[in-house]
Amino acid sequence: MSFRHLVLVVAVTLGLAACGAPxxxxxxxxxxxxxxxxxxxPPGATYTAHSPDGLLDGCIAExxxxxxxxxxxxxxxxxxxxINPPSAKRPFGWYTGTDTPTCITPASPxxxxxxxxxxxxxxxxxxxxxxxxAEYARWQVTCENSAQNNQVRMWWLPxxxxxxxxxxxxxxxxxxMDTLLAGATxx
Numbered sequence: 001m002s003f004r005h006l007v008l009v010v011a012v013t014l015g016l017a018a019c020g021a022p023x024x025x026x027x028x029x030x031x032x033x034x035x036x037x038x039x040x041x042p043p044g045a046t047y048t049a050h051s052p053d054g055l056l057d058g059c060i061a062e063x064x065x066x067x068x069x070x071x072x073x074x075x076x077x078x079x080x081x082x083i084n085p086p087s088a089k090r091p092f093g094w095y096t097g098t099d100t101p102t103c104i105t106p107a108s109p110x111x112x113x114x115x116x117x118x119x120x121x122x123x124x125x126x127x128x129x130x131x132x133x134a135e136y137a138r139w140q141v142t143c144e145n146s147a148q149n150n151q152v153r154m155w156w157l158p159x160x161x162x163x164x165x166x167x168x169x170x171x172x173x174x175x176x177m178d179t180l181l182a183g184a185t186x187x
Contacts, residue, residue, distance in 0.1 A: 032060060035073035037129070037162050038185045042176065047071070055110040066109040067167060069177060072096075074161040086156040086163050088124035088137035092116065094154035094165045103143035105150050105168035114145035122151070129155055129164070130184030138169065155181065 032039040032047035041047060045062040059067035074096065077083055082098040084090070095101035102113035119139040127136035134155035142149050151169035156162075166177050 032071050034058070034071045035075060035162050036160050036186045037071070037073075037157075038187065039071060039180060040183045042180065053111070059110070065106040067104060068106070068173060069164060069166040072163045072165075074163055085158075086135070086154060088121060088135060088154075091119045091121075092139075093119075093121075093137055094139065094152050094163075096163065103141055103145070103148035103150060105148050108145075108148050114143045114148050116141050116143055118142040119152075127155060127181075129157065129181045130186060132157060132160075132184075132186065134164075153177070160186070 030041045030043075030045065030047070032041060032049075034049075039047075041060065042062065045060055048056045048059045048061065050057055051059075056067055058070040058072040060069045060071065062068055074083070074086075077096070083096050084098060086096060087093045092101050101116045102108075102110070103116050104110055104113050108114065119141045122138045122140055124135075124137040126133045128134070134157050136153070136155055138151055138153045140149075141152055150167065153166040153169050153174070155164040164181070166173065
């Protein structure tokens with residue numbers, strides 16, 4: 001099923017729900033539910049809210065890629081843990097930790113990635129997530145292992161405190177991610 005078809009399925013499902021159709025007749029679309037955000041996932045994709053080691057918390061995975069993007073509710077972060085709020089105004093602005101981030105890519109998942117050595121802001125502004133506008137930014141990231149150099153995209157909703165980070169950005173995945181975010185709803 002293509003992403004256009006997924007968006008159509010979501011639209012039809014919402015239309016049926018609005019018409020009072022019984023929920024058992026509506027097609028089931030897997031979702032990542034994070035805080036007030038409801039993000040429909042593409043067929044075959046999974047969302048790991050919590051992993052045993054914490055490395056894959058909030059990860060959307062598809063195929064052999066363990067973490068293409070992270071969707072996190074920062075309201076649930078440990079209040080005792082130091083945190084950097086997401087911001088396009090600082091290097092590594094997508095990273096909320098206070099140490100140095102790693103270079104997560106399809107070939108280097110969390111826990112196996114080299115340390116990042118630099119980041120350059122390429123683009124910033126606002127971008128849609130469903131009906132809302134998020135702070136958006138894209139960085140070029142350099143890594144200790146230059147084979148892991150990549151681009152990272154971030155969407156930050158400061159009121160909802162929802163952070164979305166796309167790792168290893170490339171045109172095909174960018175289009176998929178934009179389609180996923182267009183289908184987002186909030187409760």
